[in-house]
Amino acid sequence: MKKITFFFACAVLGLSAQNNVRKLSLPECIGSALANNEHIKTAGYDLAYQKQFKKASTEVPKTGVVFTQGQFNSKYKYDNSVAVTQQIPFPAVFSAHNSLAKAYIKGSEYKLAATKAELIYQVSTTYYSLLYHYARHQLLLREDSIYETFARTGQVKYEQGAGSLLEKTTSETKVMEIKNMLLENEADIHADKINLQTLINSEKQEDIVFEYLTDKPLSVNLDTSDISTHPYLRYLKQQIVAGQKNKMLEIAKIFPDLQFGYFNLSIYGPADIGTGPYFQTTATRMQGFTLGVTIPLWLHPLAAKVKAAEIKKQMAQADYNYNKDLFDGQYDEAYTLYLKYHNSINYYKQSALTNSRSIITEASKAYETKEIGYVDYLSVISNALNIESNYLNVIHQNNLAALKIQYLSTE
Numbered sequence: 001m002k003k004i005t006f007f008f009a010c011a012v013l014g015l016s017a018q019n020n021v022r023k024l025s026l027p028e029c030i031g032s033a034l035a036n037n038e039h040i041k042t043a044g045y046d047l048a049y050q051k052q053f054k055k056a057s058t059e060v061p062k063t064g065v066v067f068t069q070g071q072f073n074s075k076y077k078y079d080n081s082v083a084v085t086q087q088i089p090f091p092a093v094f095s096a097h098n099s100l101a102k103a104y105i106k107g108s109e110y111k112l113a114a115t116k117a118e119l120i121y122q123v124s125t126t127y128y129s130l131l132y133h134y135a136r137h138q139l140l141l142r143e144d145s146i147y148e149t150f151a152r153t154g155q156v157k158y159e160q161g162a163g164s165l166l167e168k169t170t171s172e173t174k175v176m177e178i179k180n181m182l183l184e185n186e187a188d189i190h191a192d193k194i195n196l197q198t199l200i201n202s203e204k205q206e207d208i209v210f211e212y213l214t215d216k217p218l219s220v221n222l223d224t225s226d227i228s229t230h231p232y233l234r235y236l237k238q239q240i241v242a243g244q245k246n247k248m249l250e251i252a253k254i255f256p257d258l259q260f261g262y263f264n265l266s267i268y269g270p271a272d273i274g275t276g277p278y279f280q281t282t283a284t285r286m287q288g289f290t291l292g293v294t295i296p297l298w299l300h301p302l303a304a305k306v307k308a309a310e311i312k313k314q315m316a317q318a319d320y321n322y323n324k325d326l327f328d329g330q331y332d333e334a335y336t337l338y339l340k341y342h343n344s345i346n347y348y349k350q351s352a353l354t355n356s357r358s359i360i361t362e363a364s365k366a367y368e369t370k371e372i373g374y375v376d377y378l379s380v381i382s383n384a385l386n387i388e389s390n391y392l393n394v395i396h397q398n399n400l401a402a403l404k405i406q407y408l409s410t411e
Contacts, residue, residue: 021207026127029200029208033123034116036201043115047108054101058094061087074269078282081265087294090255100245107238113231121407123199125400127208128218130192132396135213136185139392143385144178146360174378217345217395218402220409222335227327229411236320243313250305254296261290327408334404341398348391356387 024032034040064087069080197206227233264287267280296302363380 021205022202023207023209025209026124029123029127029196029206030120032200032202033119037119037199038201039115040112040119043108043112047105047112050101050105050108054098054105057097057101059097060089068265073265073267076268079266079268081263083261083263085259085261085290088258088260090252090257092252092255093249096245096249096252100242100249103238103242103245107235107242110231110235110238114235117231117407117410119199120410121403123196124403124406126192126196126199128396128399128403130189130196130208131211131213132392132399133185133189133192134210135392136389137182137189139385139388140178140182140185144175144182146364146381146385147174147178149364213392213395217342218399219342220338220402220405222338222405226411227331227408228324230327230408231410233320233324233327236316236323239316240313240320243309243316247306247309247313250302250309253305254299254302256293256295259290259292259294261292263288263290331405331408334401334408338398338401338405341394341401344394345391345398348387348394352387353391356384359384 064083064085066083066085067080068083069078071077071079072081073079193205193207196208197204200206264285266282266285268282270279359380363384
């Protein structure tokens with residue numbers, strides 16, 4: 001049994017004992033994730049894209065250049081003309097485009113900040129999940145040691161005829177149960193490490209610097225929380241602004257476009273402008289300019305675009321309202337859970353935890369001196385160890401609620 005326990009403990013600790021595994025503190029995990037996570041890079045690219053796209057807000061249609069040659073002024077086959085035309089949107093269109101581009105840039109900035117906040121939250125919850133499972137691993141090893149001793153005592157008593165087969169079987173079953181819980185906890189540790197490695201976007205396996213989970217449960221200041229400043233809600237609110245800007249752009253497009261032109265042409269043949277006849281040669285050219293407007297005759301499609309832009313803005317407003325209510329609900333839930341588990345931590349620290357450790361010590365002595373039987377011993381030990389296990393779980397749940405509040409309160 002000793003060999004099995006030793007081998008099992010080594011296997012469980014094997015992942016942390018590898019020399020090539022980096023051990024990172026929480027700030028190091030967060031810094032590495034912000035530097036390497038592909039989702040952050042994508043949000044950064046989106047911001048860069050919007051900044052570049054803003055430069056296109058002054059775009060004008062392509063200049064038209066038309067060369068004509070043939071009999072358009074006389075029978076002479078080689079008359080020619082060059083005409084240059086340029087259409088320019090109504091000036092309000094440029095202003096509306098620029099405002100919309102600025103709104104998109106601001107939205108991308110909020111989106112990047114929201115992506116960072118979400119990533120920090122994911123890394124933090126994974127980090128504290130690892131701390132919890134490492135603490136649980138230590139407790140399970142302690143339980144394993146207690147029940148191993150109990151199993152050895154039961155084996156000796158049974159061989160000496162002082163104990164029953166039921167006592168021996170019960171003790172061995174309890175040992176196997178703890179070993180199975182160790183295996184399950186090892187799998188949880190491995191899963192958290194994979195998740196951390198994914199968030200950090202590292203090719204190598206990562207681990208965390210060991211800390212005692214019970215030393216410093218997380219706490220938050222509940223009086224300064226304002227979820228309306230969360231970058232994701234700001235991003236959604238900015239989509240409403242962008243929707244209004246887009247509507248103004250569609251309205252500006254209804255105004256007439258301006259059109260400018262220049263022409264230069266030849267006229268070959270006789271001419272008379274009142275001062276007597278003369279002859280136009282190919283060397284003589286005539287020029288002028290044109291000025292006009294392009295007016296939309298069919299307004300229904302343009303009006304439909306304005307209405308569509310208004311609907312899109314209303315969609316953005318509804319999306320914001322939904323997520324604002326969702327954030328409010330999540331904050332209230334996290335707030336309630338935090339108070340619940342924070343009070344429980346105080347209870348465990350002040351009485352239950354101290355009593356449980358004393359109970360384990362006294363029960364072991366009583367069992368060794370045969371003051372109590374194995375049934376009472378198992379009951380007392382199990383209850384005491386459950387207190388310690390529940391204490392770890394309460395700290396873990398407290399930390400998760402605190403991290404949620406910190407995330408929802410991010411500015």
